[in-house]
Amino acid sequence: MSGGSDHGGDLVGSVLELEVGEVAHGGHCIARHDGQVVFVRHAVPGERVRAQVTEQRRGYLRADAVEILRVSPDRVTPPCPYAGPGRCGGCDFQHVDPAAIRRLKATVVAESLIRLGGLSAEEVAALNLVVEELPGGAVQWRERVQYAVDPAGRVGFRRYRSHEVIPIDRCRIAVPEIQQADVTSRRWPGVSTVEVIAVPGEPVTVLTRQRRHSSRGMKVVRGARRVRRSVLGREWTMAPDAFWQAHRAAAERYATALLELLKPRIGERVWDLYGGAGLFTATLADAIGPTGAVTLVEVDPRTEAERNLADLPQARVVRGRVERVLAAGELGPVDLVVLDPPRAGAGADVVAAISAAAPRAVAYLACDPAALARDVKEFRQRGWRLATLRAFDAFPMTHHVECLALFEPRDSAERHHGADRASIRDD
Ligand SMILES: C[S@@+](CC[C@H](N)C(=O)[O-])C[C@H]1O[C@@H](n2cnc3c(N)ncnc32)[C@H](O)[C@@H]1O
Structure with a gap:
């Protein structure tokens, strides 16, 4: 361990120097500290990092890589400015080359x-x-996005393992129609989520909910009340909050x-x-x-x-x-x-x-x-x-x-x- 404040046995906030091992299911890599497993986010297998402990549990720690001492050739600059330690918890691997991400996923499977x-x-x-x-590439692929809403009515995504909402201007993995929809610049008082669905050739649909993941209190505030999609020459219509890939x-x-x-x-x-x-x-x-x-x-x-x-x-x-x-x-x-x-x-x-x-x-x-x-x-x-x-x-x-x-x-x-x-x- 280097640096690292002493929290009387509580390692949260300490900075550990770690050798980053294999990827594990859930968007993190495995490292070890004093015989304990550390799940490290924002790292790449093979790197040596300084990582700040974010959580201490019986038998394991969670940490965020905050400084990269030995850089993996698979590391890239994240295309999204909201990616990184303590920021938006939506994407796990913005800092990794997309072809390398696919190899990490194959390892996890x-x-x-x-x-x-x-x-x-x-x-x-x-x-x-x-x-x-x-x-379609690694960004601009998501046809539906559900934003959380903070107490001030601003939309964004939750910080990793937290209820705190990080307001954003636009989500880089959403399709361009969603990024351009006038949703993130507005305030949404009194609702808990705002969902945006964009299907090619159809108007963008925006719906709000009083409670997250609940269809009760769901309100279509823009676009059609039923979403129409076309796949392999067939048309589908359904409620906007029904399941679709x-x-x-x-x-x-x-x-x-x-x-x-x-x-x-x-x-x-x-x-x-x-x-x-x-x-x-x-x-x-x-x-x-x-x-x-x-x-x-x-x-x-x-x-x-x-x-x-x-x-x-x-x-x-x-x-x-x-x-x-x-x-x-x-x-x-x-x-x-x-x-x-x-x-x-x-x-x-x-x-x-x-x-x-x-x-x-x-x-x-x-x-x-x-x-x-x-x-x-x-x-x-x-x-x-x-x-x-x-x-x-x-x-x-x-x-x-x-x-x-x-x-x-x-x-x-x-x-x-x-x-x-x-x-x-x-x-
Ligand atoms: C992953 S989606 C797959 C839908 C479909 N195969 C597709 O690709 O569009 C799972 C579906 O299972 C439904 N579902 C969830 N639990 C179920 C259950 N216990 N019995 C029947 N359907 C269920 C959900 O409503 C959802 O439509």
């Missing part, structure tokens, strides 16, 4: 699969994991990747669990044709899935919680399953119900690699293998990464290998 998913290093290496870049290019990329992985066949039966407005249902309905069937399960009526899919007779919407619908056994036989659960993942009961239905393949889209890894473990314990894993940099500059996993029954792989061996013998 791989580590999660080993630590939480039970895969060996060899099994992970066999997946040849790369985090794929989405079109944040990255402008994500919906199309995921739908295309899903077809590449699942290779749906004419006449197959599909479940689209946590289906939202029906992006994947529509894509798969086209692929399986009118003799097939896709059942979408979704709890939130704001996605308006029924109306968005009304022209597809092979698509059906079941309203309810996936856990309950699967437990009730309402969905009938299935060949392919798609699931795209919220951040916490699907969980053991949902995985067990999917496994019991014995589809020929399962495609799982996940926005949290740790939650995915826990569910990978559940699938593997039930006789499934992780056949393919793709990952997308759908949240550039942040630590977030989207993964698309393909599971196949292990015995089908064994059947393939058995068939290969049989044909070699036949030769």
